[in-house]
Amino acid sequence: MTGSGSVGGERKSGSAWAPLRHRTFRTLWTAQLGSNVGTWMQTVGAQWMLVRQPHAAALTSAVQAASLLPVLFLSLPGGVLADVVNRKTMLVWLAASMAAVCGALTALTSAGLATPAVLLALTFLLGCGQALMNPAWQAIQPELVPREEIPAASALGSLNVNAARAVGPAVAGLLIAVAGTRVVFGINALSFVGICFAVATWRRQSTTVGEAEHMRPALAAGTRYVRAAPGVRRILLRAALFVVPASALWGLLPVVARVRLGLGSGGYGLLLGALGVGAVAGAAFMKPATAALGRNRLLALSSLVFAAGGAAAVWLTQPLAVAVVLVPTGVGWLWALSTFNTALQLTLPAWVRARGLAVYLIVFMGGQGVGSLLWGAVAAWLTPTGGVVIASALLALTTATLASWPLPASLGTLDREVVAPWPEPSLVLDPDPDDGPVVVEVVYLLDGEREPAFLEAMTAVERSRRRTGALRWTLLRDSEDVSRWVEVFEVASWSEHLRQHTSRTTGADAEAMRTAADLSRTPPQVRHLVPARTPTPVVASMVAE
CATH class of the missing domain: 1.20.1250.20 (MFS general substrate transporter like domains)
Incomplete structure (x- = not known):
């Protein structure tokens, strides 16, 4: 206690x-x-x-x-x-x-x-x-x-x-x-x-965010x-x-x-x-x-x-x-x-x-x-x-x-308050909360001199995605357009991904994502891929997260 x-x-x-x-x-x-x-x-x-x-x-x-x-x-x-x-x-x-x-x-x-x-x-x-x-x-x-x-x-x-x-x-x-x-x-x-x-x-005051x-x-x-x-x-x-x-x-x-x-x-x-x-x-x-x-x-x-x-x-x-x-x-x-x-x-x-x-x-x-x-x-x-x-x-x-294994030097210095830095996804489909897995793609366009800083920033982004719900995460590079980098992560369900938007991302997580996004020539473009249930296209509209 x-x-x-x-x-x-x-x-x-x-x-x-x-x-x-x-x-x-x-x-x-x-x-x-x-x-x-x-x-x-x-x-x-x-x-x-x-x-x-x-x-x-x-x-x-x-x-x-x-x-x-x-x-x-x-x-x-x-x-x-x-x-x-x-x-x-x-x-x-x-x-x-x-x-x-x-x-x-x-x-x-x-x-x-x-x-x-x-x-x-x-x-x-x-x-x-x-x-x-x-x-x-x-x-x-x-x-x-x-x-x-x-x-x-x-x-x-x-x-x-x-x-x-x-x-x-x-x-x-x-x-x-x-x-x-x-x-x-x-x-x-x-x-x-x-x-x-x-x-x-x-x-006690209510502290519940969402369902x-x-x-x-x-x-x-x-x-x-x-x-x-x-x-x-x-x-x-x-x-x-x-x-x-x-x-x-x-x-x-x-x-x-x-x-x-x-x-x-x-x-x-x-x-x-x-x-x-x-x-x-x-x-x-x-x-x-x-x-x-x-x-x-x-x-x-x-x-x-x-x-x-x-x-x-x-x-x-x-x-x-x-x-x-x-x-x-x-x-x-x-x-x-x-x-x-x-x-x-x-x-x-x-x-x-x-x-x-x-x-x-x-x-x-x-x-x-x-x-x-x-x-x-x-x-x-x-x-x-x-x-x-x-x-x-x-x-x-x-x-x-x-x-060799000290306590982290960053103790007490990171912002752990929950924020909501992402806009609500704008989708053609309306997934059910239990639909999944959901695959999220984030596309970055980089100038060559920014690549080392970007790779360092994405280390923090990867940890954030995994902490807040990602089952798998990877960073890919387009072999035909070397300035195009694609972050791909998978979340168990649509409700889990919405919690990333509304109730799991902290100020420190948001700062890590901003650092990576600022290195891109244009705002990162996001796609949400959900399980195919109908012939309707499953690609969400482009929305920056």
Whole structure:
């Protein structure tokens, strides 16, 4: 989840806390904080129920895996739903469903029926709900804060999660010791009820442009966008290289706390609280750190700090020393997460934002779930300490790849607002929305000296066409008239091509197309070729796009 707010009447502010001035942002952020506290309390309760079981390292890692692995197969459908249905309604129903699952777990625990299998199964169901909810929750953020406040809102979203980590585990440890795990499970159920009420009070403005997409083509459009967006793919790669080794500390810390440090549930909660305190402190310095170092250096620093902190935490034997070390480790975690989230929020256009964020969640949370299972197996083979140390060394090695695979330098500089630069096609035929495939030809006439610049410009045009719907794209040259160049791309249906006209082309896409068009001696001429259904000619009239 991330924070959210309202944009009306606010002016640009350099404050890291500026999004909290928006009433809706503040309301949802507070409700999210309560839900995140409840989720962390539940996580501690579930792990502590299993920590005394045989094969405790594998079982406690399985709790984290059960909550995170559903993103691998549900996050992208959740992102599609969030882009094609009302996000407010979707969030209310999902929060209500998760409250019901938490209520069932509370009842079963009170009746003594929460076996490890039942616990993991219900944790898995909660993970399914989170996998469906998270893309929608993250996608509403840019609806509700000005674009210049997105980095601050993203940092506040990460702060929310980590502030909850500072409070939830410590409170859970005390409550478990006094009243048992059923109490923390019940509090988590109530926290989702709070989400329902908070979202229901949000007066959302309509953001729909044209007819809503159908699920199957919307799913294809989302995955196609990611494939054709090198900047998005690079962010996903960096997230995976960070989270798989970083997940070892989260999955194995409860076993380290009990076996190596001899702590009870309260002590384990305090260790998680130290990580959360570090994250809260990191949020306060996120903006100046980014300004001073840049995103790539900040990501390198945060990764190395987390790696060193994780290794030190499992080697030390004094609980106080471990808690002190975990504070800067929490700073590193917050800075890395905020960097990834801000990068995606600034890169993705509104029409595909939830789907793009869903892919990110698949990579990040799915990677954390897979990593938890992996490092649980390593810990069972060696020791929990050995597993975390190996993971920390791997994280340091992956950080070195930032020199070759940095985050895109263009982050935040491209215009991602949706525009409609093309005129409506003027056609002889009237294709049905589902008619397809549709082939579009764009003819350019070039002077020889402009060819190198044109070829460079068409690289950006190709990426734009593929991101917005093109299944295939090619650039051809007329062998009889060497000044004549023909761009040809195929779209799945007429409705898909109309979405290129009305709701998928961003300001950056339009600029790329203008750059190429300006190199032509005459305005580019466009033809739309549709499937032959009648003897009527299928060639559309010439219209510049």
